[in-house]
Amino acid sequence: MTKVLVPTVCPYCGAGCGFFISVEKERATGIEYMPDHPVSEGALCSKGNAALEVLCHQERFTSPLKRKGEGWARISWEEAIDLVAKGLGDAIKKNGPGSIAFLASSKCSNEENYLIEKLARLLGSPHVDNCARLCHAPSVVGLNRTLGAAGMTNPIPDIASSKCVFIIGSNLAENHPVISRWIHRAKDEGAVVIAADPRVTHTSWMADVFLQLKPGTDVALLNGMAHVIIKEGLVDRDYIAQRTRGFEELKESVGDYTPEKVAEITGVPAGDIVRAARAYAISPASSILYSMGITQHTTGTDNVQAVSDLALICGHLGKPGTGVMPLRGQNNVQGACDMGALAEFYPGYKKADDSETIRYFSSAWRTEGLPLGPGLTATQMIDAAGTGDIKGMYVVGEDPANSDPCSHNVHSALDNLDFLVVQDIFMTATAQLADVVLPGAVWAEKEGSYTNTERRVQWSCRAIDPPGAALSDLEIVCKVARSLGLDFYYPDAASVLAEINRTVPQYAGITRERLERDGLVWPCPTVDHPGTPILHSSGFKLAEGRACIVHVPYRPAAEVASWDYPFILTTGRVAVHHNAGSMTRRSPSLISREPDLYVEINTADAARLKVADGDEVTITTPRGETEAYARLTDKVKRGVVFMPFHFPGTNILTTDITDPEARIPEFKVAACKISRRD
Amino acid sequence: MPVYIDISRCIGCRSCEVACQRVHGGSGHVNVHFVGDSASVPILCHHCEEASCTMACFSGALYKDGDKTVFDVEKCTGCGLCRLACPFGVVWTDKIAHKCDLCEGLAEVPTCVTTCPANALSTDFDLASRRARARAARVAAQGGRR
Ligand code: SF4
Numbered sequence: 127m128t129k130v131l132v133p134t135v136c137p138y139c140g141a142g143c144g145f146f147i148s149v150e151k152e153r154a155t156g157i158e159y160m161p162d163h164p165v166s167e168g169a170l171c172s173k174g175n176a177a178l179e180v181l182c183h184q185e186r187f188t189s190p191l192k193r194k195g196e197g198w199a200r201i202s203w204e205e206a207i208d209l210v211a212k213g214l215g216d217a218i219k220k221n222g223p224g225s226i227a228f229l230a231s232s233k234c235s236n237e238e239n240y241l242i243e244k245l246a247r248l249l250g251s252p253h254v255d256n257c258a259r260l261c262h263a264p265s266v267v268g269l270n271r272t273l274g275a276a277g278m279t280n281p282i283p284d285i286a287s288s289k290c291v292f293i294i295g296s297n298l299a300e301n302h303p304v305i306s307r308w309i310h311r312a313k314d315e316g317a318v319v320i321a322a323d324p325r326v327t328h329t330s331w332m333a334d335v336f337l338q339l340k341p342g343t344d345v346a347l348l349n350g351m352a353h354v355i356i357k358e359g360l361v362d363r364d365y366i367a368q369r370t371r372g373f374e375e376l377k378e379s380v381g382d383y384t385p386e387k388v389a390e391i392t393g394v395p396a397g398d399i400v401r402a403a404r405a406y407a408i409s410p411a412s413s414i415l416y417s418m419g420i421t422q423h424t425t426g427t428d429n430v431q432a433v434s435d436l437a438l439i440c441g442h443l444g445k446p447g448t449g450v451m452p453l454r455g456q457n458n459v460q461g462a463c464d465m466g467a468l469a470e471f472y473p474g475y476k477k478a479d480d481s482e483t484i485r486y487f488s489s490a491w492r493t494e495g496l497p498l499g500p501g502l503t504a505t506q507m508i509d510a511a512g513t514g515d516i517k518g519m520y521v522v523g524e525d526p527a528n529s530d531p532c533s534h535n536v537h538s539a540l541d542n543l544d545f546l547v548v549q550d551i552f553m554t555a556t557a558q559l560a561d562v563v564l565p566g567a568v569w570a571e572k573e574g575s576y577t578n579t580e581r582r583v584q585w586s587c588r589a590i591d592p593p594g595a596a597l598s599d600l601e602i603v604c605k606v607a608r609s610l611g612l613d614f615y616y617p618d619a620a621s622v623l624a625e626i627n628r629t630v631p632q633y634a635g636i637t638r639e640r641l642e643r644d645g646l647v648w649p650c651p652t653v654d655h656p657g658t659p660i661l662h663s664s665g666f667k668l669a670e671g672r673a674c675i676v677h678v679p680y681r682p683a684a685e686v687a688s689w690d691y692p693f694i695l696t697t698g699r700v701a702v703h704h705n706a707g708s709m710t711r712r713s714p715s716l717i718s719r720e721p722d723l724y725v726e727i728n729t730a731d732a733a734r735l736k737v738a739d740g741d742e743v744t745i746t747t748p749r750g751e752t753e754a755y756a757r758l759t760d761k762v763k764r765g766v767v768f769m770p771f772h773f774p775g776t777n778i779l780t781t782d783i784t785d786p787e788a789r790i791p792e793f794k795v796a797a798c799k800i801s802r803r804d
Numbered sequence: 805m806p807v808y809i810d811i812s813r814c815i816g817c818r819s820c821e822v823a824c825q826r827v828h829g830g831s832g833h834v835n836v837h838f839v840g841d842s843a844s845v846p847i848l849c850h851h852c853e854e855a856s857c858t859m860a861c862f863s864g865a866l867y868k869d870g871d872k873t874v875f876d877v878e879k880c881t882g883c884g885l886c887r888l889a890c891p892f893g894v895v896w897t898d899k900i901a902h903k904c905d906l907c908e909g910l911a912e913v914p915t916c917v918t919t920c921p922a923n924a925l926s927t928d929f930d931l932a933s934r935r936a937r938a939r940a941a942r943v944a945a946q947g948g949r950r
């Protein structure tokens with residue numbers, strides 16, 4: 127039997143690195159690198175290198191399960207699908223379609239997400255969302271308002287041509303490691319790198335200027351930089367005059383954000399604020415990279431708008447080396463949003479509250495009675511489950527019981543549902559609460575297209591079969607839909623992509639035939655269109671083609687340190703784990719490198735608490751308490767502590783107070799107290 | 805031709821470790837160490853010109869082959885003298901010795917070099933200095949960094 131090399135796309139982060147899986151006798155035997163991949167050039171981070179470890183993992187689901195007493199019974203697909211049809215069907219019959227909700231998956235392919243949101247809406251429920259709500263919902267809201275499009279404006283390799291790279295609220299060295307190579311390349315060509323983060327990180331190691339701000343003070347910092355840029359006349363006057371609106375209001379509103387005042391709020395020395403502002407404004411091409419450190423705040427939308435203001439007043443958009451780059455966390459969170467698995471958008475970002483959208487999809491899907499949105503967001507669905515307004519939920523490849531804030535409440539809310547079906551690959555905390563579990567497939571066991579953080583749509587091929595009776599998520603969704611009386615006859619992912627080509631204008635030219643190797647970057651409106659790596663090069667898709675500069679005042683985070691809770695807890699990721707950790711915590715070569723939940727405490731704080739390195743401590747917030755071991759470090763400033771959120775303990779602590787517009791919870795700031803356990 | 809490290813580029817992602825382990829049946833030959841709050845240094849075999857491990861190895865299992873320090877598993881007795889001799893702690897003995905083989909027979913370029921997301925590893929001795937010289941030249945020509 128010969129070895130076959132199957133091209134696939136990494137299932138972890140949004141960088142979208144490609145690699146081959148070598149397959150012998152229908153078994154995945156190894157990884158081969160892909161040196162001509164446009165983003166990764168053959169590189170993979172530790173997660174990519176360990177990706178095959180979840181394939182034949184002994185804990186994978188191999189058959190549908192139903193709850194039986196305290197345990198589980200293996201059941202046939204027929205029985206499972208009947209139970210799901212009955213569970214969801216009964217809820218619809220009794221309480222109307224608005225009583226069921228769907229969580230689509232930013233791990234699944236575009237085709238699968240498209241079908242999940244289509245299923246929800248054809249059943250009459252507007253409630254479909256995905257975990258983008260917990261990462262980049264503020265980018266969707268904020269960037270759509272300021273720039274008229276929510277994606278990364280420039281491709282990853284383009285960072286190499288930047289002359290100033292400003293990284294704020296992103297520890298990309300650990301979360302999107304391959305992006306580092308492009309930053310190093312920019313540095314080789316003379317770029318200045320600025321990093322703003324509450325922690326010293328491997329990303330700040332790459333920086334020339336490091337701004338260690340207090341958690342939640344990003345708007346103040348960005349306003350301060352805008353203040354300096356405007357005051358020193360470093361703005362791009364022509365660009366502002368021709369391409370934007372709202373500059374005068376911004377000028378007015380940042381007037382009193384002097385470096386000295388901002389230094390007081392943020393803890394960043396005034397001189398560094400001025401240096402960073404000058405470097406960003408003066409360079410011929412500057413880019414801003416940001417991530418959860420900007421979005422996961424009650425001021426998430428404000429933060430995003432303040433980021434794009436900076437780019438707009440300096441004219442750093444629409445050209446190589448410039449741009450506003452929200453780095454997406456999951457392999458297909460961009461695609462899940464593009465496909466309309468969002469409460470406020472149908473596919474292609476057609477507004478769910480617009481009757482024109484309903485008309486468009488009624489005719490495209492040959493149906494009537496599509497629900498007008500917006501539906502409940504992922505965070506609101508959980509609340510609604512708790513109050514009993516949502517009776518049934520279908521959760522695909524997400525683990526809200528672990529990844530949502532204030533997880534004790536999430537558990538009891540999900541427990542309150544009449545019917546919960548979870549489709550996943552492992553027994554996650556959410557699956558534990560399900561009535562029925564459907565065994566899905568991982569990337570290598572199915573085919574489909576995935577859209578990485580730079581809007582590059584890539585096709586990932588099927589290398590092996592799913593284990594046991596597990597099926598591709600596309601097949602499962604079709605089975606469920608048919609059992610509920612819908613006409614879901616899609617033989618393969620390509621046939622769904624063909625429908626997406628017809629219904630999603632940005633993807634119209636991204637056909638299966640064209641998706642070889644390098645993929646295509648949307649918008650790609652026709653089959654002979656080369657794709658659009660750089661957005662906004664000829665104006666914005668907003669009124670008069672002008673971008674909106676939206677001035678935002680600084681608001682403090684929802685929680686501040688107090689006598690009872692004297693520390694600010696901020697959360698994030700580490701290089702060898704991914705998100706809720708259901709895959710990486712089961713991957714031997716990753717979990718062995720970071721096996722336990724820890725909390726980083728500043729050495730001076732630890733001395734006062736009489737905590738030594740490695741001590742077990744209890745971290746408490748009003749929501750609950752968690753145990754972790756202490757890591758003493760000067761990476762965090764005094765008064766700030768950090769915990770990775772890959773372990774179930776962390777989100778017991780975080781707050782569920784959300785951004786008023788984007789509804790993202792403030793994962794990055796929670797007041798807490800710490801005590802040594804003994 | 806060992807693997808050279810550009811510490812200024814290393815981001816401590818440990819991909820080299822995981823990749824090395826992956827292609828060598830579970831026993832890796834790279835260790836990433838963390839120094840202070842943000843520096844990270846992958847430590848791997850230097851293929852020393854005068855390799856103490858080969859001098860210590862009485863059975864001839866470790867020997868110099870051109871500029872590589874290579875290992876003949878057939879001859880290894882597992883005595884562990886090499887482990888004591890190596891000043892960098894990059895030859896291990898569990899039953900028999902194992903150390904960096906530069907992925908001979910496994911890949912054209914050592915796996916860690918290809919996989920390193922930050923381009924911190926290379927087999928080109930002069931690369932880091934060339935990059936530094938190019939940066940310096942650019943700064944001089946442009947009259948300072950912007
Ligand atoms: S950088 Fe992201 S896409 Fe690339 S290998 Fe790592 S997790 Fe996978």
Ligand code: SF4
Pocket residue numbers: 848849850851852855856857858873889890891892893894895903
């Ligand atoms: S194992 Fe140690 S002594 Fe031997 S060549 Fe490598 S670095 Fe030198």
Ligand code: SF4
Pocket residue numbers: 813814815816817818819820821836844846919920921922923924925
């Ligand atoms: S793979 Fe590269 S960047 Fe990552 S730890 Fe190893 S040498 Fe450092």
